[in-house]
Amino acid sequence: MRKKPEYIFNKEIESKLTSFKIYLQKLGNGANTIRQKSNYAGYFLKWLETEHLQPEETRYNDLLSFIDYCKLEVDALSGVEGNSKRHINSKLRSIRNFYEYLKQFNPAIINPATNLNLKGIGQKLPSNIIDFKELENLYQSFESTTNREKRNKIILGILVYQGVTTEELHQLEPSHLKLKEGKIVVPGNRRRNSRTLELKPIQILELHEYLTEIRPTILKEITAPRPARKPTKINHPKIENQLFVSINGSENIKNSLLHMFKAIQKLNPEILHPKQIRASVITYWLKNHNLRQVQYMAGHKYVSSTERYQLNNLDSLQSKLEKLHPLNGAKSDY
Template sequence: MENGFGAYLKSEKLKDTTIEQHVRQVRYFLCWLADSYLLLAEVGQPEILRYIDCLWSEGRTAGQINRALLSLRYWFGYLNKTGSVQGNPASGLRVKGAVRSIPTGLLEKNELDHLYDSYTAKDDRTHRNKTILGLLVYQALTLEELETLRPENLKLREGKITIPETTNNAGRTLDLKPFQILDLQEYLLVIRPRIQQRSERLFTGRNDLEDLKNTLLHLCHALRRINPKVKHATQIRQSVITEWLKEKGLRQVQYMAGHRYVSSTERYLTTNLEDLRDALNKHHPLK
C-alpha cells in the first residue's frame, strides 16, 4: 500500500513528512476495517461515520479527526485513480472545529448570469466594475488574483486569460466568454488609460490605488440591489465553483478554481449534501 499510495501523494506535491502522516492514518483505518470485519468495497459514508464515532470514543479532537478524514480522501482518490473503487465516501465530511465548512447560501447559475446582465456600466468606474464582475461570475477569481493581473495576462485573440500563481492558488489558463472579450478590449484600450496612470496592474481602485477591497465592497453593495442574497465576492466564487461541479469533473474544476489540493474542491460537491448534513449534525455538527 505504502509504495503506490506514497507515489500518488508525491504526485500531489506533498512533503515527505505529510505523506508519512497520511500513510499512517490510512494504515490505522485499514486496521479498523479488519477489526470491524468490513471489506474496502463495502465502505460508504455510513461506514466513515462509524469510523468517526470510533475516533471520538478514543478521545480524538475535532482537528485530529479532520486530519484523518483528509487522509481518507486522499486514499480513496488514489483508489479511484487505480480503478480499485468508485466514489469517495470521505468526500465533504468535516466535523465541528474545522477551519473550513461546507459553503452555504450560494447563488444558482441563472442568478449569477442575472447579476452580470443587470449590472449597468454608466461611467468609467462602473465599466471597470462590470469587467471585474465578469471575471468573478465566469472565472471565479479571488481578490488576490484580481490584484495580481496584468494586461499581458489577457490573450484576447485566443479568447483566454492566464491567471498567475498566487500565495493561495495555483496558476491556470481559462476561457473567456465572447462578451467578456469585447468588455475587456474596450476596458484595456479606452477605459483603463483614463482612470489609471501609474500602476502596471490590470485593475486598480479609486485614485489608482492597487488595493481592490473597497472596489469589491462597492460592487457587491450595488449587486445586492439586484439580488439581496448577494453577500460578498467570496460567495460568488463559491457559487461558481459549485455550479461548475454540476457539469464538469472534479479534477477539471480543481484546475479551473486554482485549488492546489483536490480536497479543497471536494467540499463544494452537492451530491446528497442535505442527507450528509443531517447525519453529521446529529452526532458531529459542522462548524
C-alpha cells in the first residue's frame, strides 16, 4: 500500500518510530493500530522539525499550534483542506502514547497532550431500533431442526437476551457458562468491560443440550470428509476452546452469522445485523433499569456510551406526548 506523502519520514524519525512500534506491540496493540499510531507520531515529529522543536521542549501551547496546523493542512492526494476534529483527536491520542513511551527513558519529560481533546464531536446515534417484543418473537419463531440451526438459535438468544457484540461471541468459551447458577460471564477486552449476566430458563435448557450433544457432534464432524470447502488447516486447540465454531471448522464464525441473518431476514426483513439487535436491547434495558445498571450490562467502559441510547427512549416519549397534546386533538381526562 502506497504511503501518503505526510507519512513518509526521514531516517532519524523512522529510527525513533521503530522502537515506538515495539513499545506499542508489547502493550498488545494490533498491527493496524500500531501503523496508525506510528504514522501520527511521525507526522507530529515531522512538524516539530519544521518548528525547530525537540519533543522534551514541547509544551501545551505548542500543541495548540500543531492543532491549528492540522486544521489548515491540505491533503496532498485528495485536495481536501483540514483534518476533522475526530482525526485530530486520533493524532493527539497517538502523541500522548508517544510521550508515555518517552517517559520510560526520561521520567521527568512533560506530556503536553495530557487531557487535550477537541470537543464538539457528535457521536452517531443508534438507529433502526426494533421493539423488544419483535426480537423475542423472532427468537421464538426461529427454526431449529439441524445442529447448525440449533447453534444459530442459541447465538440469537445470546444476542437478544444478553446484548453481546459479535467480537464477544468469538471470545466466549464453554467455561464462561455457569448453567447451575443460570449465568453467563462475558469476557472483557480493551473496549468493553467483563460482566456476569442472567440467562433465561429456556436458554439454560438449550445451552445444556448444546454443550452435551450438539457442540461435541459438530467438533467430531469437522474432521469428517465433506463436499463443502474447508479451511486448509484447522486449528483444533483453538476451536475446541471456543463456545461457538463454524460447521466447516473455521475459527471465525463471521460467515455463520452472515447465513444466520439471511434466515432472520426471511422472518423479519427489518432486522439487518447484530449491532442493530444490540442497540435495540440496550434501548429496552434503559426502560427497565437505571443508567449504571445498563452500563454494567452492556459492558460500556464509559457511562457516556450508555447515555447515547437514552435518546431513543426520549424520541419514543416525545412521540407519545405529541399524540396526547391537546392541540393534536386528544381528549382530556379532566
